């Protein structure tokens with residue numbers, strides 16, 4: 001089967017799942033210097049199918065539970081699409097396919113501290129012609145804008161990349177920079193990860209370490225009080241259900257492509 005015919009069949013399958021957009025990147029065109037080489041994940045992979053999902057209005061809610069619910073719904077849907085697409089490729093093309101994480105699990109070694117994904121989905125989206133980087137270091141999709149989440153499936157199919165988006169989609173309005181409450185975007189081309197992490201995931205690993213260090217240094221009375229505090233309850237909840245974002249500002253403030 002010709003590569004273009006395979007792309008057409010895969011594209012149609014993905015769009016029929018209700019996914020907003022899909023692009024293809026040949027592994028040769030994927031370049032993310034800080035990420036692991038694709039051959040360390042799937043040695044015989046030749047291409048990736050990258051899916052783009054518009055994030056719903058939940059992310060604008062002042063309620064962090066409602067904002068995070070939108071992300072959790074999206075992550076669940078995107079993971080289901082990843083599974084369905086890997087099975088479609090394996091069944092229809094008799095060739096292996098592998099799904100990569102939308103967010104986590106992540107490598108938690110001292111070298112990366114959980115900040116580098118197996119596949120950089122922004123660089124994958126860039127290579128698959130699904131958009132380009134804005135001043136906020138996020139990928140802007142030509143139609144869906146900034147509020148878009150990506151996932152990918154690696155395949156042995158030797159598919160050519162879709163054409164890159166050549167038009168600069170960022171209008172340099174700097175609203176994203178001004179909207180960051182901790183100045184994590186002040187330096188161009190770099191997100192200050194620790195500033196972003198501390199603000200956007202207060203109940204992540206940093207919060208948990210701070211809590212337990214204080215706990216072990218406290219008196220029995222203080223420990224009892226701490227175990228019934230909101231801080232402990234929120235840390236506990238985050239550990240049960242996964243990473244919880246309390247900030248979406250650089251993502252929601254971007255004026256590009258906010259049509260629903």
Ligand code: B12
Nearest residue numbers: 034102115116117120121133137138139149150191196245
């Ligand atoms: C770890 C992680 C984080 C960390 C670290 C982010 C980082 N700088 O890498 C923290 C917790 C800080 C974070 C924050 C956020 N994240 Co995050 N995160 C990830 C994750 C899991 C891995 C990223 C990774 O591997 N980074 C390591 C390498 C690739 O980074 P790097 O080499 O330093 O590359 C950077 C620079 O070189 C620069 N860059 C490279 N080339 C170019 C070119 C140009 C022109 C420019 C301007 C910049 C630039 O931008 C890159 C990104 O910062 C991905 C999912 C995934 N597997 O990709 C999601 C992901 C990147 N996150 C995402 C989102 C939405 C967010 C948040 C908005 C939080 C939220 N509420 O959802 C913020 C945005 C912060 C920001 N503006 O940068 C989305 C981005 C979608 C999009 N439209 O681009 C992703 C892709 C998840 C997904 N499945 O869609 N994230």
